Amino acid sequence: MADWVHMTEGVRRRILNDGEKLMLVQVEFAAAGNAVPAHHHVNEQISYVTMGKMRFTVDGREVIVSAGESLHVPANVVHDATALEPSTVLDMFSPPRDDFRPKA
Amino acid sequence: MADWVHMTEGVRRRILNDGEKLMLVQVEFAAAGNAVPAHHHVNEQISYVTMGKMRFTVDGREVIVSAGESLHVPANVVHDATALEPSTVLDMFSPPRDDFRPKA
Numbered sequence: 001m002a003d004w005v006h007m008t009e010g011v012r013r014r015i016l017n018d019g020e021k022l023m024l025v026q027v028e029f030a031a032a033g034n035a036v037p038a039h040h041h042v043n044e045q046i047s048y049v050t051m052g053k054m055r056f057t058v059d060g061r062e063v064i065v066s067a068g069e070s071l072h073v074p075a076n077v078v079h080d081a082t083a084l085e086p087s088t089v090l091d092m093f094s095p096p097r098d099d100f101r102p103k104a
Numbered sequence: 105m106a107d108w109v110h111m112t113e114g115v116r117r118r119i120l121n122d123g124e125k126l127m128l129v130q131v132e133f134a135a136a137g138n139a140v141p142a143h144h145h146v147n148e149q150i151s152y153v154t155m156g157k158m159r160f161t162v163d164g165r166e167v168i169v170s171a172g173e174s175l176h177v178p179a180n181v182v183h184d185a186t187a188l189e190p191s192t193v194l195d196m197f198s199p200p201r202d203d204f205r206p207k208a
Binding site: 022 | 125148152
């Protein structure tokens with residue numbers, strides 16, 4: 001399993017599984033307010049909250065996602081993520097996030 | 105969210121999110137011994153156990169996957185899944201399992 005990578009204050013990620021068409025990444029938010037700012041990528045994404053509660057904004061629309069719930073982010077759509085409490089999220093991507101892969 | 109679909113004795117699934125390249129499916133195993141028999145598909149798969157403990161066989165190799173752990177199944181590789189206790193699994197697929205989509 002890949003090492004933890006720091007993303008933003010209180011937010012870190014690690015790759016759980018990396019394949020040809022699929023990548024699974026675990027993202028931990030240490031505290032309420034920790035956030036990943038608005039961004040977009042060609043990779044289609046589904047986010048499943050395993051612990052805590054998150055507020056996502058997807059294409060300008062706010063969505064609260066609690067533990068056991070999930071969210072679809074189409075390719076190229078601007079989105080952000082803010083923890084409302086300490087949270088853990090599974091982010092799955094297709095194609096894999098090549099930019100997340102460790103550099104050789 | 106899609107309806108639950110019976111798979112085998114004690115095993116049911118529902119689609120949580122369905123996209124262009126990604127599909128997320130939740131699979132519940134009611135009791136130890138409930139199983140999905142060996143099968144394969146062109147869809148690449150990652151399975152993440154959210155609750156319980158599973159025994160997978162992937163290409164003849166047995167792997168125990170506990171809650172919080174995950175497993176990669178490459179495209180076209182034969183695999184099965186047996187619950188060692190009541191379990192819930194997230195199965196993500198790329199491309200989506202068209203055969204899981206409700207018929208119009």
